[in-house]
Amino acid sequence: MELQLELKSQSGARRLLPSPAKLMVNTLMLLFTASCIIPLLWIGYSSLKTQAEFANNILSLPGAPQFGNYLEAIKITNMLQLSWNSTRVTLLSVIGITAISFVTGYITARLDFKGKKAMIFYYLFGMLVPIHALLVPIYLLFKNFGLADEWYTLIIPYIAFNLSLPIMLVSSYVVGIPREIEEAAAIDGLSFSGTMFRIIFPIAVPVLTTVAILQFFSCWNEFSFALVLLKDESLRTVPLGMSYFKSQHSTNYPQLMAGMVLSMLPVTLIYFTFSSRIIAGVMSGAVKG
Template sequence: MELRTTRATGTTMDSPNRKLVRRGLSGLGKLILIGYAVFTLYPLYWLFISAFKTNEDFFKRPYALPLVWMKENIFRAWELGGMGRAMLNSTFVTLSSVVLTLAFGLLAGYVLSRFQFKFKKVAVALFMAGLLIPIHSTLVPLFLMMKQMNLLNTYGALILPYTAFELPIAIFLAMGYMASIPKEVEEAAMIDGNGWWGIFGRIIVPLCTPIVATISILAFLRFWNDFSFALVFINSQELKTLPLSLALFSDGFGTDYSLTMGAMAIAVIPTILVYLILQDQIMKGMVAGSIKG
């Protein structure tokens, strides 16, 4: 009886200790996450404070707040880099490429995930092989093709390659997500009189909002920040994109860091806004297809 009482007493005495341990582990986990967040966001903070510094202040006090907040850096970078026109070009090229990527990627993903047909595995393998192709190794062949097709110095010279190289990952993500959608949903839609196009447009696409957001942000980041394709395929000042505008502040003799940081701060704002708008859907899309049904 004494042994049982001791054991029972020990059990009741251990429970508060366990709660303290759990709270300590939970607090430690939160501290680690906060530290990781600070570590991740610090480069962004550094970019924005550097955008308002003089070149002298940038080198002498790289991590401190500006002695004098040079708002003129932003306006000078906007004017000298022609960033207004460049931002319009980047916006048009990026949005057009994202729309085409979503259209073809969702259609291909739907067919490959929901239908059985001959050579389906071959088609999937060919699309997935696109993930293995080094993008920059195709610059020379693409340049020759664009020249023969008279597409150099046009929006199409960027939109078409962007869409083609982003489709494999878009199809891969769409296939994985659509495979998790119960087929009973399609059967119910057919009973209501919907055809395949009606099912795709009215049922499947609305259910794919998380993966659409994920594909969109991945494609947006790649297209918005691309430098190599724009440098090779675009020579006209009227069609230059934001990455090309940023390159104007650096030459073989030196770099104007105050203007470069100001221009980079302008260029990064649309990316931040897009991510903030789509962040909830992106988190859902990251676990897309992990649970069926």
């Protein structure tokens, strides 16, 4: 009896101990997490240092916190104007992406038509094309058609280049919705568009919320198109505003990092507020697909 108890306790201890493979995976994930968090912490406390403290030792903690760096960052960049520009462009882009991805995703999930596979491949191919390879032709196209340096300039490429993933998410989500719901709506006399917007749209709200939040992050943080297509300073977005801290001979890094912290605040607050909904929406789309 004692031998059996000893064997059971040993087997239980073995189960409690992680296997070498799990230990290696957990270690790698811990290192990856640290590599993401440590730079953010460094930016946070470096934004409270004086320029002399930062130049003397970039890793040391600040002596007396310099919260004035944030006030200077707001003044130098005209942060309110930058934030308004980014908010306007981002919200309109997110609305356009969400609406188009819902309609397109529903159609690809429910209808069979000639060229459907080609259209799906076209959207999937859009995920493989590097944006930076298209900056020059897009700049020339916008310049020739008079679309550059307008308040709506960035909305066009933001919508066009952010449709692939949302369409795939919506399509995989809609596939998992029972067709009987739409058949019952058709029997009741509801049209195709009525079924799509009055029946399917409320059901697809979780995945559409995920799409909207993810695309908010993408559009708010976008830099390349804003740099190439906008020359008017009054139209610049928050990421472009970080260039105001760089002069010809020096850069005020603590003020730059204060500006970076301010630019990250909206997306950080949104992420921590809706993180569970983002994960739930992605997972529900994956499971239903």
